[in-house]
Amino acid sequence: MDRIYSLIGLAMRARKVVSGEELLEAIRKRKVSLVIVSEDASENTKKRYSDKxxxxxxxLIMIDSSMKLNQAIGKTNRMAVGICDEGLKKSIMKCWKG
Known part of the structure; x- marks a missing residue:
């Protein structure tokens, strides 16, 4: 799982991560290819991203810790992020599936 956070951090440094209020709009415009939601997000938040x-x-994948997610992207209070790069998405999915 730590490899996933490293890849998210790499995506952030490459400016291929969308988070916050911009994420729902990016999903609507299909600018993101993968959404990562924290397991400790509220049920409402998980449902909103899942439905979108x-x-x-x-x-969409679920990861275990918003604290580690926030640490990986260098921001606070983020429960979900979107990955805009197809190559990074494939690498994250490969690690997530084990």
Whole structure:
């Protein structure tokens, strides 16, 4: 799982991460290919991102810790991020599936 956080950090440094209020708009415009939501997000937040991703055909994965997610991207109070790069998405999915 630590490899996933490293890849998210790499994506952030490459400016290929969308977070915060911009994320829902990026999903609608299909600018992100993967959405990563923290397990400790509220049920409402998880459902909102799950429904949006399902409707727009964007992959979604759940990870265990918002604290590690925030640390990886260097921001605070983020429960979800979107990855804009297809190559990074494939690497993250490969690590996530084990």
């Amino acid at each position: 991703c399902s409707f727009y055909g964007v992959d």
